[in-house]
Amino acid sequence: MSTHEITITVNGKTHRREVDSRLHLADFLRQELNLTGTHVGCEHGVCGACTVLIDGATARACLMLAVQADGRRVETVESLAAPDGTLHPIQAALSRHHGLQCGYCTPGVVMTLVELQRDCGEGPLSEAEIRRALSGNLCRCTGYQGMVEAALEVLPGLHTKA
Amino acid sequence: MKPSAFTYHAPQTLAEALDLIATLDNARVLAGGQSLLPMMNYRVVQPEHLIDLGRIPELSFVEAQDEGLVIGAMTPQRAIERSAMVQKNCPLLIDALFHVGHQQTRNRGTIGGSLCHLDPSAELPVTACALDAVLTAASKTGRRKIAFADFPAGYLTSSLAPNEILLQMEFEKWPQHAGSAFEEYAIRPADFAIVSVAAVVVISEDDIISDARLAAGGIAPVPARLTSVEALLKGERASAALIERAAAAAAALPAEGDEMNPAEYRQELAGHLTQRALARAIERARAGVHA
Numbered sequence: 001m002s003t004h005e006i007t008i009t010v011n012g013k014t015h016r017r018e019v020d021s022r023l024h025l026a027d028f029l030r031q032e033l034n035l036t037g038t039h040v041g042c043e044h045g046v047c048g049a050c051t052v053l054i055d056g057a058t059a060r061a062c063l064m065l066a067v068q069a070d071g072r073r074v075e076t077v078e079s080l081a082a083p084d085g086t087l088h089p090i091q092a093a094l095s096r097h098h099g100l101q102c103g104y105c106t107p108g109v110v111m112t113l114v115e116l117q118r119d120c121g122e123g124p125l126s127e128a129e130i131r132r133a134l135s136g137n138l139c140r141c142t143g144y145q146g147m148v149e150a151a152l153e154v155l156p157g158l159h160t161k162a
Numbered sequence: 163m164k165p166s167a168f169t170y171h172a173p174q175t176l177a178e179a180l181d182l183i184a185t186l187d188n189a190r191v192l193a194g195g196q197s198l199l200p201m202m203n204y205r206v207v208q209p210e211h212l213i214d215l216g217r218i219p220e221l222s223f224v225e226a227q228d229e230g231l232v233i234g235a236m237t238p239q240r241a242i243e244r245s246a247m248v249q250k251n252c253p254l255l256i257d258a259l260f261h262v263g264h265q266q267t268r269n270r271g272t273i274g275g276s277l278c279h280l281d282p283s284a285e286l287p288v289t290a291c292a293l294d295a296v297l298t299a300a301s302k303t304g305r306r307k308i309a310f311a312d313f314p315a316g317y318l319t320s321s322l323a324p325n326e327i328l329l330q331m332e333f334e335k336w337p338q339h340a341g342s343a344f345e346e347y348a349i350r351p352a353d354f355a356i357v358s359v360a361a362v363v364v365i366s367e368d369d370i371i372s373d374a375r376l377a378a379g380g381i382a383p384v385p386a387r388l389t390s391v392e393a394l395l396k397g398e399r400a401s402a403a404l405i406e407r408a409a410a411a412a413a414a415l416p417a418e419g420d421e422m423n424p425a426e427y428r429q430e431l432a433g434h435l436t437q438r439a440l441a442r443a444i445e446r447a448r449a450g451v452h453a
Contacts, residue, residue: 001167021170021212024199043163044200048266057240057269063199064270067170068192068216112266135352136264 006070010035011079019066026050026061028069029076037077037107041138048137051108052076058115058136077107080114090114093150101141109137109147117155124156165202172214176221176300176327179213184302184325186211191327193236193275196267221274221329226251230334235274235327239286240265242273252333254293254342254360258285261346261355274328277313278320282383283354287314289344291385292360292377293333299326314384340364341447345439346379347431356380356423357431359412361439363395365447371395371404376436381417381428388412391436400444409437 002021007014010033017032024043029035029052041049043062050061053075080088087095090113100106116125116133130151134144171186173179183189189211192198201207215221221236224245231251233242242248243259262268262276262285276286277297287310290297295310299322308321310331315321322328336342346358357380364373374395376388391411398404413433419425 002169004170020167022165022167024164024203027164044203045196045267048264051266054269058266059270060196060266062203063195063267065170065195065199067172068195068214070172115265132351133265135350136266 004067004070006067008066008069008072008074010074011076017066021065021067023066024062025052025064025066025069025074028066029061029074032066035076035078039104039107041104041108046138047105048108048112049105051111051137053111053115056115056118058112075111075114077110080110088114089154090117090150093154094147097146097150097153099142099146099150100139105137105139109134109139112137113147113151113155116151120155125151127152130155163203163205165199166205166208168202168209169211170214171211172217174217176218176329179215179218179327180300180302180325182211182213183327186213189213191215191278193278194238194267194271195275196263196271197275197279197281215327222272224248227332230332232330232332233273234330235277236272237274239263239268239271239273239276243268251335252293254289254344254362255286255333257342257344258289258360261285261344261348261352261358264352273331277331278322278328280314280318280320280384281354282317282385283356283358283380285344285346285355285358285379288358288360288377288379288385290331290333291387292342292362292375294375296332296334298329298331299323300329301326305329311387317383336362337364339366339447339450340373341443341445341450343439343442343446345435345442347435357428357435359432359435359439361436361443363400363440363443363447365400365444369400369448371398371400371444376408376412376439378412378432378435380423381415381432383418386415388415388436390415395440400448402441405437405440405444408440409433412436 029038039049041047045060045063052061190209192214221234223234225232290310297308342362346355348355362375374392417425417428
């Protein structure tokens with residue numbers, strides 16, 4: 001066992017903590033920083049509920065040690081809504097299109113779509129591309145149709161306005 | 163679940179990493195962690211020391227050299243699939259990466275990590291097998307090159323010595339009139355493949371196949387070169403009938419099965435996937451010839 005002092009910027013705020021080597025990033029976010037929006041599902045990289053952005057790219061927070069994130073910039077679902085509670089356009093679209101039911105997978109889904117939005121380049125995205133991106137996030141409630149509709153509505157539009 | 167306790171090391175240089183791996187007992191090298199960390203969370207693997215190569219920038223690169231494409235072991239899969247240099251020099255890698263995991267795992271997963279992990283259903287080892295990749299490993303005493311054919315030692319096991327680290331891999335340059343394709347079958351896209359086939363063909367202007375390479379995953383514990391099928395193709399005129407013969411030969415090769423996917427099913431898949439991969443590779447090779 002080893003412990004390590006790490007410095008991580010999460011949602012724009014820099015945190016310095018001492019962590020055990022075996023603490024994974026999802027538990028670090030939830031237990032050390034009380035950012036419980038990042039959900040822990042399977043803890044072996046299959047379900048995608050713990051998806052966060054590391055230096056702008058999605059990753060499974062259960063497949064990354066907190067110590068590996070030393071010096072990195074992490075974004076979680078908590079970074080998206082405005083301080084007054086106004087939802088991010090992706091979150092609002094998911095709500096409008098019934099893209100969530102129990103909500104357990106939703107933080108991961110949202111972070112995946114945020115990456116897709118930033119990466120979509122000249123866009124617009126096809127439904128197949130959206131479905132492929134969402135294949136890394138397991139949802140047992142919705143059948144994905146609402147998520148896909150939300151993404152189709154919001155992603156290319158956001159991109160052209162940006 | 164959570165991994166068992168271990169000591170974490172983050173060497174900043176290759177020399178430091180090689181020192182650590184030469185001296186520590188029960189140490190594992192951490193690349194992207196997309197296979198090792200799940201195995202540690204399951205406690206299938208319980209190393210006492212984890213040596214993270216993620217802080218050694220010199221291990222992550224893509225370079226086009228005279229003899230071919232060279233890729234650093236720690237290069238993320240996502241960087242490779244987006245590389246114009248890879249697209250130009252080794253498009254088969256990009257075809258294969260389309261099937262690898264999910265974007266969230268390809269962002270962190272590395273090419274070297276996948277080759278060393280040697281999952282029988284993984285796409286990158288099958289690709290490296292088809293392309294006769296040459297790997298370079300380093301230890302404190304020096305470097306050595308390993309042909310991919312000599313790299314797998316068995317199920318999930320490479321022939322790297324306990325004190326060695328994989329540095330890079332080379333993929334030879336193919337002539338312009340080469341075509342390649344990667345095909346696999348999985349229950350759902352992005353799931354683990356049951357069988358996969360990688361094909362490379364070189365076609366002369368009179369449509370004769372002058373070279374062919376075929377490799378399959380999922381029929382044996384390690385990637386398999388389909389040398390007898392390659393021999394059947396070489397020197398022959400490319401045609402639908404030839405592709406059918408090759409597919410039948412691939413389906414006749416022995417396969418190892420399990421309860422979920424018995425050997426006969428895997429053989430049948432190997433035949434169909436060989437047919438598809440060859441047809442697409444030949445089509446692409448012809449496009450190169452006539453370009």
